[in-house]
């Protein structure tokens with residue numbers, strides 16, 4: 001048993017679409033400060049689970065607790081305000097804004113206060129803005145995107161957009177990041193880079209990760225712990241090395257229709 005409390009507790013979560021039980025009594029935990037993988041065959045319910053955690057979908061039953069808060073059925077922006085940020089399979093940058101501007105619109109945890117300060121304490125607002133700019137520059141430098149600062153986000157390569165998405169997520173000062181297939185469709189060199197960034201974000205900022213990923217070699221390389229979903233349930237947990245030896249996991253992959 002770990003001595004630290006889990007940062008995320010998913011307990012008995014159910015979500016059906018019509019007659020399809022996409023998530024069907026799913027329970028698992030994510031340890032604070034871990035890089036946890038979420039794997040399973042296509043249709044296992046991984047993306048639905050991510051949507052339920054992030055507030056994009058409401059569970060029919062069960063509870064989700066994040067960092068001591070019951071977030072079951074909470075709206076996405078409320079979940080994000082608590083420090084739980086998800087990125088999307090498809091990068092959702094603002095193409096007609098520059099890379100720098102994309103970072104400046106991201107920090108949702110300061111937006112509310114920023115507006116009030118802008119109206120009633122303009123000097124302090126200016127100070128905050130300067131701090132944000134400095135932070136954004138530091139983050140762009142860390143992601144190797146500094147030279148692209150004034151380019152339109154829409155003109156970036158697919159890989160650079162993926163990095164920008166991560167940079168924007170970090171700008172929001174998350175406690176936990178959920179990435180749904182962050183490596184999909186990118187070249188091996190960039191996979192290595194993104195793995196390094198994930199490790200760096202965890203070690204320097206203490207961010208916890210939950211990562212949905214198909215490539216089991218990548219999962220083995222970057223995760224401490226893995227949750228296997230099959231048919232809407234968490235079937236097993238362990239390290240990737242342990243799970244490779246787990247017969248139920250192997251069978252679920254073989255019979256569950258995994259496409260890759």
Ligand code: ADP
Pocket residue numbers: 017020021022023040041042043044045046047048049
């Ligand atoms: P995974 O991400 O593990 O591949 P999903 O969560 O996308 O799995 O899907 C789980 C199941 O739920 C699948 O059978 C899928 O067809 C179904 N499903 C997911 N979203 C919807 C939806 N919006 N409407 C109907 N069925 C859905």
Ligand code: MG
Pocket residue numbers: 046047048
């Ligand atoms: Mg999916």
